Amino acid sequence: KNQVEQSPQSLIILEGKNCTLQCNYTVSPFSNLRWYKQDTGRGPVSLTIMTFSENTKSNGRYTATLDADTKQSSLHITASQLSDSASYICVVNVDNAGKSTFGDGTTLTVKP
Amino acid sequence: NAGVMQNPRHLVRRRGQEARLRCSPMKGHSHVYWYRQLPEEGLKFMVYLQKENIIDESGMPKERFSAEFPKEGPSILRIQQVVRGDSAAYFCASSPRRGNQPQHFGDGTRLSIL
Numbered sequence: 001k002n003q004v005e006q007s008p009q010s011l012i013i014l015e016g017k018n019c020t021l022q023c024n025y026t027v028s029p030f031s032n033l034r035w036y037k038q039d040t041g042r043g044p045v046s047l048t049i050m051t052f053s054e055n056t057k058s059n060g061r062y063t064a065t066l067d068a069d070t071k072q073s074s075l076h077i078t079a080s081q082l083s084d085s086a087s088y089i090c091v092v093n094v095d096n097a098g099k100s101t102f103g104d105g106t107t108l109t110v111k112p
Numbered sequence: 113n114a115g116v117m118q119n120p121r122h123l124v125r126r127r128g129q130e131a132r133l134r135c136s137p138m139k140g141h142s143h144v145y146w147y148r149q150l151p152e153e154g155l156k157f158m159v160y161l162q163k164e165n166i167i168d169e170s171g172m173p174k175e176r177f178s179a180e181f182p183k184e185g186p187s188i189l190r191i192q193q194v195v196r197g198d199s200a201a202y203f204c205a206s207s208p209r210r211g212n213q214p215q216h217f218g219d220g221t222r223l224s225i226l
Binding site: 041099100104 | 147154160203215219
């Protein structure tokens, strides 16, 4: 069973709208959590990275939150653009070991 | 400053042949990670290497798969006697060191087995 669960599996929104993607994890011990954006046919690109002590981190229109107590993270996208259409992947790192556990991603489609 | 370079981008092999996938990390990065992404699935960790050393290969199938990261040259993921189930996208990522540094990914090699 995957230790990083993302929801929803897919999401369609209209351009200009906001959305929030969820990530729940059971991976332990926790080192850091990253959100990636993966465009079709491309490799993942890092959006944010948060350690245990960080609750929120922003990168432009992307804001990630982390609740280490409930082991939940969210990625909020503001004022969506067509170019935001991609798969968004939550990745949890264990103990600085370099080994990462990936969620299966949320596929976001932004329509005009 | 070039990113992580993978080649070839697409590779077609017949069952039983060998596949060699190459990954050149970002300049100055000595840590390389390989991942496999099956169609409609997420990325799965395969192996983590540092120059001339395999640090963690817990995600690598026990047979037919091997990886190396020599002192000079790119990292190589080698798949011997390929089968249809090996068809996937294989991604490489690099990092200057362990820990919190974001991993920079290449654009992958898409392996198709006929």
